[in-house]
Amino acid sequence: MKIFLIGMPGSGKTSLGKNLADSLKFSFIDLDEVIEKNQQLTIPRIFKLHGEDYFRNTESKILKKKGLAEDNFVMATGGGTPCFFENMSFMNELGMTIYLKISKKELTLRLGKNDSTRPMLQGEGVLYDKVSELLHTRCRYYEKADVICESDALTLKDLKTALGQK
DSSP states (O other), X not given: XXXXXXXXXXXXXXXXXXXXXHHHTOEEEEHXXXXXXXXXXXXXXXXXXXXXXXXXXXXXXXXXXXXXXXXXXXXXXXXXXGGSXXXXXXXXHHSEEEEEEOOHHHHHHHHHTOOTTOGGGOXXXXXXXXXXXXXXXXXXXXXXXXXXXXXXXXXXXXXXXXXXXX
């Protein structure tokens, strides 16, 4: 089984993904970590040196390569992963997608603690407005997920229930 966790930055994809993978005895893949290792640069550095187009192209290639090469995994994708190069269709065809849907208010609280590593949320402006704008742009992709888990306090139990697990 291949499980892709999608959603906004700060929605809990990595932390919940690790717990879910452990509980299912699956491997855990953090797509951003794989990209950073592959490129030998941090995500913000890739954006700064090469731009978003280069990053999104690289992200899509690595998503597809890892997705096809591995079995029985939980993958935490980047917040924008589903929105480019038909990545959402690829993930839906290859495995199960789960959208971790968190309110704008909660996302803003979580991201307000440290948004320095999130290139799409940097720069001038109020964080809530940036979160709202990104969410508005991305939600049409996110909502194509097989399962939508909506809560500001998602738990491992919620994810396992969504998968039909106890």
